[in-house]
Amino acid sequence: MFRNTNITKFTIVSFILFFQLFSSQTLGSRLDKNTLALGEVGTFTINISNLNGKAVQIAPKNELLPFHFEEIKDSISTTSEFYERTITFAVFEEGKYTIPAVNVKVGGEIYNTIPYEIEVINTAKKDDQISDIMNNKKVDLQFTDYWEMYKWYVLAGLAIIASIFAIIFIIKYAKKQKSSPKITTNLTLKELNALQKKKYIENNEFRSFYVEFIDITRNFIATQYHIPANVLLTDDLINLMKKTNSISPENEKALEDIFLRGDLVKFAKTFPDQAVMQQDFEIVKLFVQNSTKDLELDTLRNGV
The missing domain is CATH 2.60.40.10 (Immunoglobulins)
Structure with a gap:
């Protein structure tokens, strides 16, 4: 009985050691x-x-x-x-x-x-000598050889120069288009229409109307006729318009009345009604629309 017990304990211990050995x-x-x-x-x-x-x-x-x-x-x-x-x-x-x-x-x-x-x-030794397989050979290059080596640089340079000239041309052309009489006329007519939509005339806001109205008219004359209307005093502007003869006498007289009335309104010396404001607006609008005719006559006059 004692012997069998020892055998059983030995078997259990062996099994545990075996299990730990193979599971660790x-x-x-x-x-x-x-x-x-x-x-x-x-x-x-x-x-x-x-x-x-x-x-x-x-x-x-x-x-x-x-x-x-x-x-x-x-x-x-x-x-x-x-x-x-x-x-x-x-x-x-x-x-x-x-x-x-x-x-x-x-x-x-x-x-x-x-x-x-x-x-x-370091597997390389101090006395090791590195020699070329063959001696260097001098080769004379022809034009075609240089062209093959540098052609892309040359073409890129030409492309850059062409792009610069194209940009300069486009800028000058765009400026010329923006400063053409028809473009100036259309832009000013748009400004007048925008002013009309503010309904200053209908609401009897005569001072606000004439301040913006006179600014639009002065800027138009400065751009279209190259007269510094946007910096001159009213009297100086009227005298200069008469001297240049760029604007027809009828338009000069109408513009003179409008500029003088604008000054009076600005300093609260007169209070125009809706009919007067509407009439001034229509005169300037028609003047802007027909400005190209004045320019054509002036060109013919200078040509003669």
Whole structure:
């Protein structure tokens, strides 16, 4: 009876040891070369088996090896039972270096790999001479050779010059278009229509009406007839219009009355009614519309 009991205990202990042996984690590491040439690639591998789904904690990617080791690739492969990390690296300085023991935490337990020594050597010798396969040969280049080498630079330069000229032409053409009599006429008519929509006349806001109305008229004369109407005093402007003869006498007289009335309104010396404001508006609008005729007559007059 005593003998059978001992055999039973031995069997149980053996089973437990066997189970622990085959169920515990196994940590392994491997270095493919202990001696490397400068810049030669080496491989360091860490593997763990029998994980049983436990988490593995280790240094982050590209941060496992010491400073002198230039990590080229750091790849990790995992399953519920197996973990493998492979790092390819190179060292670019001669000497002896150590890959220290790496701490690996599996579940709640900590394991350590073994350290490795690596020697990095320079395989080139001081007396080694590097010679060309053949001596250098002088070659005379022709025009076509230079053209093949530099044609894209030349074409790019020509394209840039052409673009600059095109931009200058477009800017000048756009300015010319903007300053043409018809464009100026159309822009001023739009400003007059916008003024009319404000209903200053209907609401008897004569001062607001004449302030904006006179500004529009002065700016139009300055642009269309090249008379500095937007900076001159009223009396000076009237005298200059008469001297230039660019504007017809009928329009000069009508504009003179409107400018003088605008000054009186501005200084509260007169209070025009709706009919007067509407009449002044229509006179200027018609003057703007027919301004090209004045310019044509002035051109003919100067030509003669």
